[in-house]
Amino acid sequence: MITNRLSALIGEKRLNIKEVSRLANLDYTTVYNLYHDKTTRVDFRTIDRLCWVLDCTTQDILRYTADE
Secondary structure: OEEEOHHHHHHHOOOOHHHHHHHHOOOHHHHHHHHOOOOOOOOHHHHHHHHHHHOOOHHHHEEEOOOO
């Protein structure tokens, strides 16, 4: 199972969706939908921009855990 940790990561960095979307040069709706876990597909460019802004890796945003 893949879990989305974007909301936790943004909270840890004390940022908000609007700031992240502006800094990453991404559409607000894109970040909003990822933040609220409403997205089923993510573009590599989006992940790249988020990692750059949040100074993190893809593993910090998306975590894989084996289903039991």
